[in-house]
Structures are given as structure tokens and as C-alpha cells.
Amino acid sequence: MTVKVLISDQMDPRAAAIFRERGIHVDEITGKTPDELAAIVGDYDGLAIRSSTKVTARILDAATNLKVVGRAGIGVDNIDIPAATARGVVVMNTPFGNSITTAEHAIALMFALARQLPEADASTQAGKWEKNRFMGVEVTGKTLGLIGAGNIGSIVASRALGLKMKVVAFDPFLTPERAVEMGVEKVELDQLLARADFITLHTPLTDQTRNILSAANIAKTKKGVRIINCARGGLIDEAALKDALDSGQVGGAALDVFESEPAKASPLFNTPNFVSTPHLGASTSEAQVNVAIQVAEQMSDYLLLGGVTNAMNMPSLSAEEAPRLKPYMALAEKLGSLVGQLAHGSIACLSIETEGAAAALNAKPITGAVLAGFMRVHSDTVNMVNAPVLAKERGLDVREVRHDREGDYHTLLRVSARTQAGERTVAGTLFGNSAPRLVELFGVKVEADLVGDMLYIVNEDRPGFIGRLGTLLGEANINIGTFHLGRIAGGDAILLLSVDEPVGPDVVAKVEALAGVKLVRPLKF
Structure with missing residues (x-):
């Protein structure tokens, strides 16, 4: 039986060539509306996409033969992964194909800020020749702060070290040994904010990293710091960044990503010392070739051999296990x-x-x-x-x-x-x-x-606490599902309870204020 793959977005021709070399029938049909895609997708075992195709639950319902969706790139926001999982469709991405490209873009934006290149270009081409207006700074000897020291962050660090910069890094998963291997100094976030002349972000957007550069954290930075974000929109409070640019607390900022994209309007636009690009981090010929090759190889391995690489919703397992x-x-x-x-x-x-x-x-x-x-x-x-x-x-x-x-x-x-x-x-x-x-x-x-939303509390083991906690949560209209109690040596107790809805920061603060409470953590499973 012939295995068939549909490429529904513009992709480097090498992807189709790899499918054909492996004996897979491939069709390249791009630019289709959701209705048009739904009408044809049922004929295919695999669907290869970039960012334009939206693999919704409706598309998946129509894809009656689909076994795998391959995303040529990192982000999978355009794929309904829970719906794919429920239908037994494996979702793969190519997380490492554009790492060098994104790292180089961050370095390019750092230089653009250091030497005010976009503004100098516009002024010169307008015939002004404002040589004395654009006084830049050298990057040599400056301190670069990495927020995130994974694959892309480590590449940025190596490039920065080659430029004779000092590099400090904040990453909860970075060990001291790995920091030494990378040639960087591992620090806590507050230390990084206080020391860095340039800050680049290389972390995914999660509940923990959203607005990691908040108004409060931006206020902790060295005055005149320059900030670069080629990672994810939402890591920076854009309104706070605008205020910091206006006040001079931030000397320059360059964003390749925005909280809302496409960013047709932003309070940051036309702000002095602000540089923006339209999410170009992965936009090089080499990166597009790399991700196209990788997605074709990964999908072929799965469809023909059962091999699973970079799957978002499936472990590497044999059918027997x-x-x-x-x-x-x-x-x-x-x-x-x-x-x-x-x-x-x-x-x-x-x-x-x-x-x-x-x-x-x-x-x-x-x-x-x-x-x-x-x-x-x-x-x-x-x-x-x-x-x-x-x-x-x-x-x-x-x-x-x-x-x-x-x-x-x-x-x-x-x-x-x-x-x-x-x-x-x-x-x-x-x-x-x-x-x-x-x-x-x-x-x-x-x-x-x-399961679901839970609350973890460490408190002094004294009578009356559970009653006070129950009253507080009741007043916040939070229903308690189950209580699980335990006692710690030394007179403290732990409480793990399930609740019917998330416990927000305001309620957490009220729980922390209860007499005898030592630690409160909202949990989600």
C-alpha cells in the first residue's frame, strides 16, 4: 500500500525529494483555505507544514488516514496537539534546525543597538550626514546576560565570547559544570539584571517566564542596558519596556517577536533607540533547508519504520512495550x-x-x-x-x-x-x-x-488552621475537592488539596498571610 504525504506550505524542494527517495508518494499543494484542505487531507498518511497551515480539530476530523503531522520549525501553536493526540496522530517538530540562524539574528540585533545602525542608515539616506548624533558603544569587554542557556543561548554565548564579551547566564537547568564548559558564569536573575550591559532572551514562553522582564525587573537593570528578544513574544512587558526606553533606564531594545503577531501596531513603534524585525529569527536559506530536510527524514522514519524523533505527544516506544x-x-x-x-x-x-x-x-x-x-x-x-x-x-x-x-x-x-x-x-x-x-x-x-489544580502548603501544625483556610477559599469562591495531610518532623504540617479552579496570585497572597503559613505553591497537573 502506497504511503502518501501532503506538503501544504511552501517548503524547500529537498523535503519532497527526500520523501520520493524513500518511496513515499508526495503532493505539494499549498495556499489552500481550511475548507479546501479539509476536502483533500483525508487521502494522506502524513501532513508536512510550516506556519501557515492551521491543523485544527476540524482538519484532523477530516484527516481520516493521517498518522503524523510534521512541523518544519520549532513552534507548534498552529497545531491542535490535544486533538491530534486524541486521534492517534503524532505531532513532530524540528527544534534544532534553525538554532544557528536565530542566534546570529540576536547577535545582529545587538550590533544594531550598539551602533544605532537603523537610525544612522535612515538619517544618512535622508541626506542629513549626522555624524555627531550617533555615538555608539563597543561590545568588547561588555557583559552579556543570557536569560536561557539552552541550545540557542549556548550558541549566542559562544559568539559573544568570540567578541571578547563577558557572559553571565540565568537558567534554572544550567549546572555549574555546564556553565564552566560553556565559558559563562551562572548567576541568579537579579544578579544578571544588575550586571548586564546587554540582555538577550532565549527561553520558551511559559507561566514561569511570561513577563520575566516585567516593570519591576526592568527597574533592577543597569541604567542604559540594551535588551534583545528573538525568542518568544510575551517574555517582556512591552508597555513597561516603552516606559523604560522613554525614561532612559533602557538604552535600547530590539524585538524580533511580539506578544501579538503580526504586530501591525505597537506602542514601541517609532520610539527612539528601538529596533524591530518581523519574526526573522529563522529566516535564512540555510535554516529553511535544514528544517525541511529534518521534517522529511523524521516523518519518513515514522511512516516507514515506526521511529519517533522530536515528537510532541508520543514517547519513543516499541509496540510491545x-x-x-x-x-x-x-x-x-x-x-x-x-x-x-x-x-x-x-x-x-x-x-x-x-x-x-x-x-x-x-x-x-x-x-x-x-x-x-x-x-x-x-x-x-x-x-x-x-x-x-x-x-x-x-x-x-x-x-x-x-x-x-x-x-x-x-x-x-x-x-x-x-x-x-x-x-x-x-x-x-x-x-x-x-x-x-x-x-x-x-x-x-x-x-x-x-490531577487538575492543586495547592501545596507548609504551615505550623496548630488547631484551627484548616478551618481558616477553608473559609478563605470559600470566600474566594474556590471549591475544595480533597484534603491530604501530613506531618513533618519539627512541628510543621504539609497540606495538599485539590481545587476546582486555578488559585490566582491574589488568593495565594491571602493564604500566605494566614498565621503560621510558611510556604504556598499552586500546582497544576
């Missing part, structure tokens, strides 16, 4: 997510231990699931396949420990994170060999389902 491992991976991802949400600060080592029945399983998919849950707190593109790669890039020491001993449970999975505050350990089991359940939280016996 999948049914048995599926509940374990669900447990592993929840435990990883719990550690990622609670173990704040620099994390040098992550240990994944299996005991009982779990010790007899293939550990790699379980480790991938733990890392996916752990790193998804900080990354919008991480999955069970690429999480180990991302962890390795950041120098995270990941250890797999298999115990032959018999414990209190027939099967047990334990995840431990070594942080500056000490070891943080959680453990879980499967009830009925299928239902994931937390059984230990930071050394305290606690049985709980990790």
Missing part, C-alpha cells in the same frame, strides 16, 4: 511535574529510582516521562523524546537507579532532586496496576491523586 509502560509513564510524568513545580532554585541532579515491578521495566521511557514533566514547567516544547536532550544540554545530572529489594508497595517510582536547599524527594505507585498515586512527599507519607 507501550501497553505495559503507559501507566508508569503517566505516574512518572506527574512525579516529575510535582518536583519541577516544588523544587525551586538551581537543580544539579535528578535521580529516578524504580523498585518492585517497576524495576523490571525499560527505564528509558520512564526517565523520559519524568524529565518531560519536570522540564515542562519551564518549556512549552518539551516532550518525552526531547526532554533528555534538553536536560543534557543544560548539564543536568540524570541518574537511573534500579532496586531489586521489596518494599511496602508492589511497585514504586521515586524521583529526587538535589537542590541548594537539600534533597527533595517524591514517590508514587500504581493502584490496580493502572491508577497513578502519590504516596510520599518530601519524606512525608501522603496519599493523593495528582
